[in-house]
Amino acid sequence: MGLLDSWTAGSHTAGGVTHPTFRKGSGPAVIVIHEIPGITPAVIAFAEEVIARGFTVVMPSLFGRPEAAATVRESVRSIAQVCVSREFSLFALGRTSAIATWLRSLARDLQAELGGPGVGAVGMCLTGGFALAMLVDAPVIAPVLAQPASPAPVGKARKADLGLSATDLDAVKDKVAAGCPVLGLRYASDPAVGTRFDTLRRELGDRFIAVDFPGRGHATLTEHRQQEAVDRVLAFFEQRLKQ
Template identity: 70%
Template sequence: MGLLDSWTPGSHTVGGVTHPTYRKGRGPGVIVIHEVPGVTPEVIGFAEEVVAQGHTVVMPSLFGSPGRGYGTVNTARSLVQVCVSREFTLFALGATAPVAVWLRSLARELHEELGGVGVGAVGMCFTGGYVLAMLADAPVVAPVLAQPATPVPVGAARRRDLGLSPADLDAVRAKVNAGCQVLGLRYREDRQVGDRFETLRREFGDNFIAVEFPGAQHSTLTLHRKQEGVDRVLAFFAAKLGTADRESPER
């Protein structure tokens, strides 16, 4: 049995751009955005825990081959997809990636269907900062940034940059100042994250909640998984989306 066999396949289209989606669960909505190379077994495993807590989880497949692991060939193919697609940006400063339009639409659609206070969203590595872009113009009330790694941290400016246009940064700042908290996770010596946590602290103050672990590993929720990090994300979703009174998933 494949890891995605229990998930319902679908798709979402915005402005002529279509991406596959996988959906499972009941309860408040959470969008789980995969990292490079794609919807790996580890990403699916994390998403299953979010489902078990009492959430409707939607996993978009933005690039890569769903269900495949972190092999060299699979990773290289995913990177090629990212580099040639106009939806993504690798080095742009002060710019929001075009894929944010698609992700915001997905969040709006899920919220319109399920109702409630809003949806949760978690991005990882290459997609980590996309959750902030969603927060700027979508009903995201539980944003999680796991080791945000774009723009690629080449040079001091890119190491600090949050991957947002000035207008989107203003919109995010307004929502955070109004009380929306942002959760971030990283290994402290992970060079791919650059200096973004310092920027997040400066921009959002106490409403940025940093969960940091010693070491130079990278994928806090998947390949280099820290159970404490997973638990903090699940608790954040439960508190912000109204599932805190439900029984925690067995592990």
Template identity: 55%
Template structure:
């Protein structure tokens, strides 16, 4: 896929907890934070985000790495992975810890919600950011968390493979919110090793509040449910989930 013009998205900047990132915003209605995967805000991430806008939402996309609109390539993916591994914002390998960037994302979501209103906000993470929406559940305004192929910490060994990238306190808060009725939507290809056994952990911790969409893998490379190996029915299910939770 070729590069894509990001014209039409309003560029901004947001700072919280000592972290600053550019943001891209578009649309109107309740807020949804769309968090890109590696290597960055790709043309297919933009396509998905535009579809969220079209369903009646204000979408905020943080730019955590990469070049917005640039198509994935081997060297580009590698450079983004290097940044992911060295940046202190992401707990790439550590277990039982919440990535520092999640506090920044929570602040971004609160700021967006305060401005646009509505019953709450939604968020979707993908790949390295797949579990970030789960950490954002600590705040009661998060009503529609979506986890697409959550891949942190890196699935090296059985313990990391099932880890949710949450501190014990944050995990307890997420479990309580699930028990109080907040549902979590998860998506993955069944043979995606990057996801590890996190779906088993999510079922154990969240019970019936965890809604799993698990797709048969057609190739070993199948990973990105909503973008690069896009499944249209899954995209539709995510959009419906946002509508159900945020536009009652």
């Protein structure tokens, strides 16, 4: 039996772009955006924990092969796929990836269907900053940035960049200042995150909730899972989405 056999397969289309989705659970909506190389068994396991706490989880499949293990070969395959896609901005400074428009549309559709105070979103690694970008023009009120690593941390400027256009950053700051907190998770010595947490603290102030773990691990919720990280995310979703 496949790990996704109990999930409902579907798709979402926005702006002429379609991506497969997997959905399961009931309750307020949470969008789980997978990391490189894709919807791995560890990503599915984390999503199942969110479901068990009373949420409807939707996982878009943006690249990679669902259920494939996080091997070097799968990672190389996914990175190659991302590099040729116009939906992702891996190296550009001060630019929001085009995929954010699609993710915002997905959030709006889920909110219209399920209601409630808003939608949760968690991005990981390459997609970590996408949860922040989803604050713009979408009903996301519980954004989680797990080891945000885009743009690629090559050079001082990219290590600090949030992967947002100036206009989107202003909109994010306005929403955060109006009362929307942002949860961030990382290993303190993870080079992929660069200095983005410093940027987030500077731009968002006290409403950026940083959770640091010692060491040079990377995937806080999946491959290098920290129970405290999972617990903090689940508590954040319950506080924000079950009002």
